[in-house]
Amino acid sequence: MDYTFSIKGVTDIVCGARCTSTPYCKSFHYDLNTCYILNYPGIGSVNITSFYGSENWTDSCSVDGYPLYGGRFCMKMFKTNKIWSKANKTCNQDGAKLLIMKSEDFFLKKEVIDQHGGGHHYWIGGNDLEKEGDWIWNDGSPLQSNQWEAGNPSNLYDAEHCLEFGPLRFNDQQCFKPVFFICEKLKY
Structure with a gap:
């Protein structure tokens, strides 16, 4: 190699x-x-x-309905279109959160998405709802990434405040657009 x-x-x-x-x-x-x-x-x-x-990427996970990937996190892809807030609520009701793709695990999670549901757009857990341009993850940490689609975040029409992933990179999108979504639970 x-x-x-x-x-x-x-x-x-x-x-x-x-x-x-x-x-x-x-x-x-x-x-x-x-x-x-x-x-x-x-x-x-x-x-x-x-x-x-x-590692075996499809091990069982201690969390029902959430397959284990990479030995440390469990993800569930919902192929149901929901607006960002309803997707976030669904994850929270399930004891999970919308997927966070920080730089240290971006490629591992991207590969899981590509293998098990690639080609679609998914809501994930980032937004700049509090302050335009201050992108944060749902855990409150800053969203610092070089994985944005070219020209993004663009805040088109001053209305794109929620983060979607797919099919290759991040895109800021209108929060009221119905999109598939991914929830995540940590194994530990």
Whole structure:
């Protein structure tokens, strides 16, 4: 396998975080506690765009109806269109929250979505409802990401305050648009 560099003795989450902090890294390979940061575009001949882990991604989870992914979080994709506030309420009533995709786990969660429901737009747990331009996750932490679609967040018509994901990156969207959604519960 061609790669730019590798790091031994790290977790898959650390590997993903290293990729997101490496300029132009679009993918990485993780196997047997070794992280391979793949070639920058145009260098070498390997073009791998998926996350490969040694863990079983579809283990059972201690949370009913929420499959375990990556060994640490449980996600449930709802293929029912709801506005953002109703999607958020559904997750909360289920003891969950809308999915949070921070940089350290972005690629792992993106791969799960791609494998189990790709090609759709989903509400996830970010918004700038309190103050325009101050994007936060539902846990109150700032949304700091370079995973926005080009030209976003755009706040088109001064009305896009909720975060959707799909099919590849983040997009700010009108909160009253009915969209599929993803809830998440932590395993621990």
